[in-house]
Amino acid sequence: MRQLHYLSATELAALLRTRQVSAVEVMRAHLERIERVNPRINAIVTLVAERALEEAARADAHGPKGPLHGLPVAHKDLFDTAGIRTTYGSPVYAHHVPDRDDLIVRRLRAAGAITVGKTNTPEYGTGSHTVNDVFGATRNPYDLGRSAGGSSGGAAAALAAGLVPLADGSDMGGSLRNPASFCNVAGLRPTPGRVPDLSGKAAWYTLSVPGPMARTVGDLELMLGVVAGFDAGSPYSIAAPYTPDPEEGVRGLRVAWSPDLGGLPVDPRTAEVTAQAPRVLLELGADVEAVDLDLSDAEDAFRVYRAWYYALAHPDLDVLGPNTRWNAEQGRRVTGADLARAEVLRTGLYRRMAAFWDDYDVLLAPVSQVPPFPVEEPYVAEVAGVAMPDYLAWMRSAYWVSVLHAPAASVPAGFTAEGLPVGVQIIGRPFADARVLRVARAFEAVTAHHARHPSL
Template sequence: MSDNRNVTAPHYLTATEMAHLVKTRQVSAVELLQAHLDRIEQVNPQVNAIVTLVAEQALKAGEAGDAGEATGPLHGVPVAHKDLVDTKGIRTTYGSPLYADHVPDKDDVIVERLRAAGAILVGKTNTPEFGTGSHTVNEVFGATRNPYDLTRSAGGSSGGAAAALATGMVPLAGGSDMGGSLRNPASFCNVVGLRPTPGRVPALSEQAAWYTLSVPGPMARTVDDLTLMMSVISGFDARSPYSITEDFTPDERDVAGLRVAWSPDLGGLPVDPGTAAVTATAPGVFERLGARVEQVELDLSDAEDAFRVYRAWYYALAFGELDGLGANTSWNVEQGRKVTGADLARAERSRSGLYHRMAAFFDTYDVLIAPVSQVPPFPVEDPYVSEINGVRLPDYLAWMRSAYWISVLHAPAASVPAGFTPSGLPVGVQIIGRPFADATVLRAARAFEQATGHGLRRPPL
């Protein structure tokens, strides 16, 4: 049964609505912040989504905002940042005991841009150590629980962000995505998230400036809010060598005539029957909206080796000199130490070939739709999914293939609520576009969202 008791509460307004109310002085920034701080106090102990709260600092920012003129399109709107993202003067642990008391002296670019747009930071959201894995649990703060079923995982590694959004603690949250870290928790928590084309939202790194598998991106409760946040955080930054110079322009057309490819399993991946049943309803939605839908056979298997090689290489580069890492991070570092030049050459050939094959694919289709995750939210005590639909998996990464195979494509991909299993667990559909076609992905996501209304179903907290 749908639980919409809090739909019209202040903390469940959209970010777009909140910004309008503050701008027109129908609501003060302080009043809006207080409503969210009250909500955090009410529900955060149950889900453990926000792990560092800066209420006093936020209220001071709200008071300053109310005393002056609007500073940007998000003036007075509360926002939370993932605990992987540097926030000046605010504890940032990266989910690791090694950084439990770390306080950065500068803001990440996404933080800079949201501050400049008038958004007010209320806190940091939980993440696994260094964002490793799609289950949000770490030794510093513990596990984030799924607000639709507190015995289940909120996904990861942006699980704290997704749970905070779903429960009305914030209307916007920053996420990041290497192998599904933004899309998976959006799917698990019935919110929306966009993995942008690499470079659309600049990613800054002093160690791996050219690394394109991991990207920052927006998370929200509605696609319109995703689009609003993208308009703020996207754009060229010379500190990122592959930053896109083209401005992000929303596409507000309907989807009549859109060419939609549908893959129920991305070429033979095992999918949980509950997830499969929900995502199988997505093609019909697009057909009713006037899109041309065709089920396709895909071979994305080259993405497996390419993703694992590049991920392993990155972990050895980024974390190989640290002692005291957790089990998952250590395993990735050890895999990275085994990577050879021949491995990298093979991965680059595979990824290049896949890029060109998919370019030809997107000459025929505008978007590809598929499951975000191969399973619904799993028990929070489980470290990862070890079996799907009777198929045993080799390691803790393998259950995320439906997300990380897409990461290799250099393509934008959104997660949008697609429905619920019979037991009430959220399931998302993944909408994938050609590289640089972020606006087309959001156009399709918005149409699907508005046609179904699944994102309006709130958790029973």
Template sequence: MSELHYLTATELTRLIRTRQVSAVEVLQAHLDRIEQVNPDVNAIVTLAAEPAIEAAKAADAAEPEGLLHGLPVAHKDLVDTAGIRTTYGSPLFADHVPAKDDLVVERLRAAGAITVGKTNTPEFGTGSHTVNEVFGATRNPYDLSKSAGGSSGGAAAALATGMVPLADGSDMGGSLRNPASFCNVVGLRPTPGRVPGVSDTAAWYTLSVQGPMARTVDDLTLMLSAIAGFDHRSPYAIREVFTPEPEEGVAGLRVAWSPDLGGLPVDPRTAAVTATAPAVFERLGATVEEVELDLSGAEEAFRTYRAWNYALSFGDLTGLGPNTAWNVERGREVTGAALAAAERARSRLYQRMSAFFDTYDVLIAPVSQVPPFPIEQPHVSEINGERLPDYLAWMRSAYWISVLHAPAASVPAGFTTDGLPVGVQIVARPFEDARVLRVARAFEQATGHGRQRPPL
């Protein structure tokens, strides 16, 4: 049998169900792996080994029921875990221990998953480079001198190194997709409402979603099946039960290819890798057409709604880090007229892209505009000689897609000449999460890039 820590979640659940391995054995293999590699990458920042061992023993003593029975998982340090420290990556909450689980944690536990610990995130998930004042930076497993991306960088690095088979994350401007791209794993930003959240502050806010991360698309689908589903406490939760598409492959599908999402600067190292994706889809029987994408309005809409949400969510806190504080200040500048303009821009963009998806089944594009960058670099400030105005701008290839209310996945697309992972982004019409996963699986199986492990 292969090393347990690198088996897929799908295979591990089968082995546990058929009693070929015990939940305790599977957990111990992952705890051993955490002890071995976590000091190098700093992905898991709070370990819950003792309660996990007790939960694994209980799982072995019970009849397997849930989809994830006995499977170790890690939770992003933004979601509340009852009895386990949750810092949100902020010194303000460095010793915070919630009394109640977040809904996504509840659902994973209900499916039989076992919490191993919490994964690193920048303060309140602010930015696509995982570093904070509580735990420091998470390093890229493929090159320890580089960023793991963010804000779910701890989750991505933990998955890539075999510390866990599944991990949850969240995504406002790319935080499930960017770290998946940087760490050669898969991440899905679901349609808003597919994985509902519960909030008494921003219940109607649709830019931020929670979703699954894994090493394979089948595992991504398995985890989504466990965490998706209606909850009456979310005003836009989707009632439809998530079901994978029965069809396989991409033969006959119409694929739109955008190398730069409508004129964004893309690092030539990233561009060289993502440019190989169209030929893969053509070889699989899809019709691929390069398109001039019009995402005008996405920038205005994203920045306005993001800023407004930061002021709403964190405006009452003092002692915030510089990135979070900057976002709060931008939010305090938002006027009613600015919100009206953002809503108008987003609505027009939604209708334009609705017509676009009448012609194309999926859009493929770069996830990130750059490959992993030096870990000591706070953010990307220049691409192809073009100076960027602030720390947000290098993430446009991800956050412009966030505005579409659409499902989007990052799937490994290959490596730069110096061995850094690059992902391709697969986007479909809103609510067609299963279509995204079907296309992602076909690409993954045709290329096999995700099977290349980091040198740890």
């Protein structure tokens, strides 16, 4: 019998559309996989099995209604889901059940996807290690003693373990990219506005974006085609629908390679794996050039904007865990002069990168500066012998990119000697999501690291 739980979403969609398998058959295969594997990794924290099977039966009865017809999907526990517990990783909301779906959930369901449940996240998505006081830690399927990353760690672990073929997530400082790198799956931080974020408090805030996660780049594109698109509720929503790049391959593309994004410390194990990526693209016909970047202005800009946002979103410090509270406290200290400085820094960086994109089509770099770390550690305290000043600093390779208003994909790049996954980051000019995914697709096709599943 076919292992339906490890078929790609694209393959499953074709089988469902032609009725070679039923939605109920697909759903049962995934629910059985969840029952066997999820207790060991703690990726899906709220399961709605009975409801999912009922919806699958209705999907079979009524026939295909969209490109994701009958596909199981799990939603990050930051996204509201009507009638399904949504905790945001906070004990305050441990029993919270929303009465409406967030936009990304509505779009997935309108395309025929069937909700299986919610994936784990740190409190309010704070940090790149998925652990909270409601559900505990999510473990990496490739090594149960390691972190799955975050904050979309539950989503990445669920995909890697074959619990669902598609999952959504969000990314402020790397939360779609870091867990994808840690779990050998693919994640895309889209250009802000590609997938609208209908914030009720910070409608103009562009550092945080929702987006897709999957096991293959083709599945990312399948999902992105559904969740992308204009919505008047977002003031910077992109009007044009997402369409894949009609070109294939990377021959002739100008690729910039930065092994450390301008001097960041990188664990030697990560450096060894990611160093193979530019060679792959060079062999595929791309023009690859090592570059010396200076993205350091992104540090202050990111931290100021992030702190300001946390103070806005979380005014009651008494109900917050330590990481979220620290961010909100930092935000209370932000002044008008701080915001002005951050805006000047970000604008200058955007202008310099606009000139950079005149010379290069994509930028290749590590996603994370370290491979998956022990799950008991709250964060990475040291990278390549360099002490990290706080729990954020080890993720600079991801959050500096967030400041660029650019699309960035994390694609499996290989494994360390201990068998830990490592991803490579493919970054493009703003709005060039399709080109980023074109390069990612070509890289994936020849490396096929995504085909190596954990030995659960």
